[in-house]
Amino acid sequence: MAHSLSARPPSLERRYRKDRRFRLYGLLAVAVALIFFALITGGIVFRSFQVFQTKEIVLPFTLDEKTYEGFMSRGFKELFPDATEEDLQNLSTLLSLGGQKVFYQARARALKNKISQDSLFFPLSEDALRLPKNQPWVNLLLEKGLIDLRFNTRFFTEADSRNPETAGIWGGVLGSFYLMLMTLFFSFPVGIASAVYLEEFAPKNRFLELIEVNISNLAAVPSIVFGLLGLGIFINLLHLPRSSTLVGGLTLSLMTLPTIIIAARTALAAVPKTIREAAQGLGASRMQVTFHHVVPLALPGILTGTIISMARALGETAPLLMIGMMAFVVDLPRSPWDPATALPVQIFTWARNPEPGFMSSAAGGILVLLGFLVLMNLGAILLRKRFEHKW
Amino acid sequence: MSAPGFLILSALTLLGVYLGRFRVLKISKMPQNPAPSSLLKYYGIYVALWVFIPGFLVMMASFLPLFSGLSRRTFLYTMMILSLSGLVYGLRRTQPSFRAREAVERTFKLVLGTSACLAILMTLGILISLLSETVRFFTWVPFLDFLSGTTWSPQTTFGPEDSIGEFGVLPLFSGTLLITGIAMIVALPVGLFIAIYTSEYASSRTRDLIKPIVEMLAGIPTIVYGFFAIVAVAPLLHTVGQGLNIEISSESALGVGLVMGVMILPFISSFSDDALRSVPFELRENSYALGATSSETIKKVVLPAAMPGIVAGVLLAVSRAIGETMLVVMAAGLTANFTANPLKSVTTLTVQIVTLLTGDQEFNSPKTLSAFALGLSLFIITLILNMIASRVVQRYRKKYGT
Numbered sequence: 001m002a003h004s005l006s007a008r009p010p011s012l013e014r015r016y017r018k019d020r021r022f023r024l025y026g027l028l029a030v031a032v033a034l035i036f037f038a039l040i041t042g043g044i045v046f047r048s049f050q051v052f053q054t055k056e057i058v059l060p061f062t063l064d065e066k067t068y069e070g071f072m073s074r075g076f077k078e079l080f081p082d083a084t085e086e087d088l089q090n091l092s093t094l095l096s097l098g099g100q101k102v103f104y105q106a107r108a109r110a111l112k113n114k115i116s117q118d119s120l121f122f123p124l125s126e127d128a129l130r131l132p133k134n135q136p137w138v139n140l141l142l143e144k145g146l147i148d149l150r151f152n153t154r155f156f157t158e159a160d161s162r163n164p165e166t167a168g169i170w171g172g173v174l175g176s177f178y179l180m181l182m183t184l185f186f187s188f189p190v191g192i193a194s195a196v197y198l199e200e201f202a203p204k205n206r207f208l209e210l211i212e213v214n215i216s217n218l219a220a221v222p223s224i225v226f227g228l229l230g231l232g233i234f235i236n237l238l239h240l241p242r243s244s245t246l247v248g249g250l251t252l253s254l255m256t257l258p259t260i261i262i263a264a265r266t267a268l269a270a271v272p273k274t275i276r277e278a279a280q281g282l283g284a285s286r287m288q289v290t291f292h293h294v295v296p297l298a299l300p301g302i303l304t305g306t307i308i309s310m311a312r313a314l315g316e317t318a319p320l321l322m323i324g325m326m327a328f329v330v331d332l333p334r335s336p337w338d339p340a341t342a343l344p345v346q347i348f349t350w351a352r353n354p355e356p357g358f359m360s361s362a363a364g365g366i367l368v369l370l371g372f373l374v375l376m377n378l379g380a381i382l383l384r385k386r387f388e389h390k391w
Numbered sequence: 392m393s394a395p396g397f398l399i400l401s402a403l404t405l406l407g408v409y410l411g412r413f414r415v416l417k418i419s420k421m422p423q424n425p426a427p428s429s430l431l432k433y434y435g436i437y438v439a440l441w442v443f444i445p446g447f448l449v450m451m452a453s454f455l456p457l458f459s460g461l462s463r464r465t466f467l468y469t470m471m472i473l474s475l476s477g478l479v480y481g482l483r484r485t486q487p488s489f490r491a492r493e494a495v496e497r498t499f500k501l502v503l504g505t506s507a508c509l510a511i512l513m514t515l516g517i518l519i520s521l522l523s524e525t526v527r528f529f530t531w532v533p534f535l536d537f538l539s540g541t542t543w544s545p546q547t548t549f550g551p552e553d554s555i556g557e558f559g560v561l562p563l564f565s566g567t568l569l570i571t572g573i574a575m576i577v578a579l580p581v582g583l584f585i586a587i588y589t590s591e592y593a594s595s596r597t598r599d600l601i602k603p604i605v606e607m608l609a610g611i612p613t614i615v616y617g618f619f620a621i622v623a624v625a626p627l628l629h630t631v632g633q634g635l636n637i638e639i640s641s642e643s644a645l646g647v648g649l650v651m652g653v654m655i656l657p658f659i660s661s662f663s664d665d666a667l668r669s670v671p672f673e674l675r676e677n678s679y680a681l682g683a684t685s686s687e688t689i690k691k692v693v694l695p696a697a698m699p700g701i702v703a704g705v706l707l708a709v710s711r712a713i714g715e716t717m718l719v720v721m722a723a724g725l726t727a728n729f730t731a732n733p734l735k736s737v738t739t740l741t742v743q744i745v746t747l748l749t750g751d752q753e754f755n756s757p758k759t760l761s762a763f764a765l766g767l768s769l770f771i772i773t774l775i776l777n778m779i780a781s782r783v784v785q786r787y788r789k790k791y792g793t
Contacts, residue, residue, distance in 0.1 A: 026588030043619055193502065193507070194503070194510060222713075222741070225766055228520070232524065233520055315613075315614065318716035351721060
C-alpha cells in the first residue's frame with residue numbers, strides 16, 4: 001500500500017494523539033501538586049494576616065494610677081471629658097482583656113526605671129471593635145487619630161494567654177527548643193553508637209538481619225504509638241512528670257532513634273572499604289580505624305541525617321499530646337521537670353479554641369513553625385553540599 | 392543525685408584520667424619496669440572508665456521506681472563509694488605491661504553493642520506496654536465483641552452508671568478505611584502520573600525543579616494539613632454541598648480524604664519514580680524498536696516491570712495514611728459512624744486514641760485501656776503492611792539485581 005509522504009494512516013494518528021494525551025496527564029498531575037502546594041502555603045499566609053497586626057490605642061499612663069480599672073477610666077476621661085459613666089464603661093470594653101497584663105508590665109517597668117509618665121499603646125479587642133453599639137466611639141477615635149495599626153511584636157515575645165490579642169508564640173518556641181535539645185541529647189549519642197556498632201562491628205549473621213528489619217519497621221511506626229509508649233513507660237511506670245520537656249524529649253528521641261540509625265548507617269557505608277583497609281594496613285586497631293578515620297569522613301552525612309530527623313521531630317504533635325502536653329501552659333519552663341508546651345501543640349490548642357481570633361494566631365504559629373523547618377532543611381542541604389565527598 | 396552528684400562524678404572521672412596516666416608514667420620510668428604497652432592516654436581512660444561506669448549506673452538506677460524509697464543522699468553516697476573503689480581498683484591494675492588500649496577498646500565495643508540492643512528493646516517495650524494494657528482491657532470487654540462490634544461509644548460521664556459503653560471497633564476500621572480509600576483515589580493517579588512525567592518525559596532541569604517541591608509536600612507537618620482542611624477545604628465542600636442541595640458534613644470523610652491524599656502523594660510519586668527509573672533501558676529500547684509510541688511503552692512495558700516497586704510505595708503510603716493522627720484529629724469527627732458515605736463524618740482509630748487519652752485520666756477504666764488496645768491494633772496493622780512492602784522490594788531488587 002502506498003502512502004503519500006504527508007499523510008499518516010489514521011490508526012497511527014490515533015496512537016500519536018493518545019501519546020500526547022498521556023503526556024498531558026502527566027503534566028496535569030504535576031500541576032495539581034504544585035497548585036495544592038501554592039494553595040496550602042498561600043492559604044496559611046492569608047489566614048495569618050490578622051495576627052501580625054494589632055489595632056492599638058494610645059492612652060496616657062502615670063504612676064499615680066495603681067489599678068488597671070482606674071487607669072482605663074482616667075485615660076478615657078482625658079480623651080473624652082464629657083463622657084458619662086456609662087460611656088466610660090462602654091469605652092473600656094473596647095480594650096482587650098489582655099491589656100491588663102500590658103498595664104502591670106508597664107507599671108513594673110516604670111517603677112524600675114523611675115519614669116512617672118508615659119503614653120502607651122494598648123491592644124483593642126477585635127470583637128468589641130466590631131460591635132455596632134461601639135461604632136460611634138470607634139469612629140470618633142479614628143477621627144482623632146488615636147487608633148493605630150501596628151505590627152504585633154507581642155506575638156513573638158509573649159507566651160500563651162486567654163485573649164488572642166495578647167497570646168504569643170514564645171512559650172511554644174522556647175518549649176520546642178528545649179525539646180529539641182533533649183531529643184538531641186538522648187538520641188544522637190545512642191543513635192550514632194548503635195549505627196557504628198551495627199555497621200562496623202556486628203558480625204554479619206541472621207541476628208543482625210533481624211535487628212535491621214526491626215529498625216526499619218520502627219522507622220515506619222506511626223508517631224502516636226511512640227506517644228503511647230511514652231505514656232506507658234515514662235509516665236505510668238517511672239512516674240516522671242507529665243508534659244515536661246524531659247518526658248517529651250525521651251519520647252521524641254525514641255521516635256527519631258530509628259531514622260538517625262538508618263541515616264548514620266548509610267553515611268558510614270558510603271565510606272569506601274579502601275580507607276578501612278589502608279588504616280588497618282598501617283597498624284590501626286578496629287576501634288582506631290573506625291573512630292579516627294571512618295566516622296570523621298562519614299560525619300557530614302550523619303549530621304545531615306540528624307538535622308533532617310530533628311526537623312521531622314519538631315513538627316510532631318501526636319506523641320506530645322499523649323504525654324499530656326494538652327494543658328494551657330502560661331509560664332515558661334525553668335527546668336526539664338517543669339510543664340512546658342511546644343510549637344505544634346500550641347498551634348493545635350489555638351486551632352481548637354472556640355474563640356475565632358485564635359485561628360489567625362494558629363496560622364501565624366504555623367508560619368513560625370514552617371520558618372524553622374525551612375531553616376533546618378536549608379542548613380542540612382548546605383551542609384551536604386559543602387562537605388559532600390565524591391568518592 | 393542530680394546536680395551535685397553529676398559534678399562529683401565528673402570530678403572523680405577526670406581525677407581518674409590524671410592519676411592513671413601519672414601512675415603509669417612513674418612506674419615505667421623506673422629502670423626495671425618495661426615501657427608501657429599502650430599509649431599513656433589509654434591508661435588514664437581505663438581508670439576513668441572504672442570510675443565513671445559504676446557511678447553512672449547508680450545515677451540511672453535512681454530513676455527507677457524500684458528504688459524510689461531511698462533518699463537522694465543514699466544514692467549520692469553509694470555512687471561515691473562505688474566510684475572511689477573503682478578508682479582504687481583501676482589504679483591497681485595500671486602496670487606498664489597491662490594492655491590498656493585493648494581493655495578500653497573492648498569496653499567501648501560493649502557500650503556500642505548495648506546501644507544497638509536498645510533498638511530491639513524499644514520494639515519489645517512497645518509490644519510489652521501495649522500488650523499489658525490491652526490484656527487488662529480484654530478483662531473488661533471480650534475480645535470478639537471488640538473485633539466484631541459495630542458500635543463504638545465508650546462510656547462518658549453522662550451515661551448510665553453501670554454500663555461501660557460499647558467497644559466495637561468495626562466503625563473505627565471502616566472510618567479509617569473510608570478516609571484512606573478516598574486518599575488513595577486522589578494520591579494514586581496523581582502520584583503515579585507525576586512519577587511517569589518526571590521519570591520519562593521531563594528534562595533533568597525540570598525534574599530538579601519538580602522533585603524538591605513535591606518532596607516539600609511530604610515535609611510539611613501534618614498539623615498544617617489539618618489546619619488547611621478545617622480552614623479551606625471543609626467550608627468549600629460545605630458551600631459546594633449547599634449549591635448542589637446535598638448535605639455535606641463539615642467533618643466529612645471526603646474533605647479529610649482529599650487533604651490526606653495530597654499529603655501521601657509524595658510517597659507514591661517518589662517510590663514510583665525510583666521504580667520506573669530502575670527499569671533497564673533495554674526494555675524500553677526493545678519496545679521502541681518494535682514501533683511502540685512512548686506512552687504505549689510506558690503503559691505496556693515499563694509500568695508492569697516497575698509494578699513491585701510501585702506496589703511497595705502504595706503499601707507504605709496506605710500505612711502512613713492509616714497511622715496519621717493530627718490531620719484527622721483536627722478535621723474528622725468524633726462520633727463513630729459505620730458508613731461508606733464519604734459525605735458523612737466518620738472517626739478513625741487515631742482520633743479515638745487521642746480523644747480517649749486527653750480527657751480525664753483514671754488509668755484503670757476500660758475507656759483509657761481501650762486506647763492501648765487501639766494502639767496495639769494500629770501497630771500490628773502498620774507492621775504487617777511494612778513487612779509486606781519490604782518483602783516486595785526485596786524480591787524486586789533480586790529480580791533486577793539492583
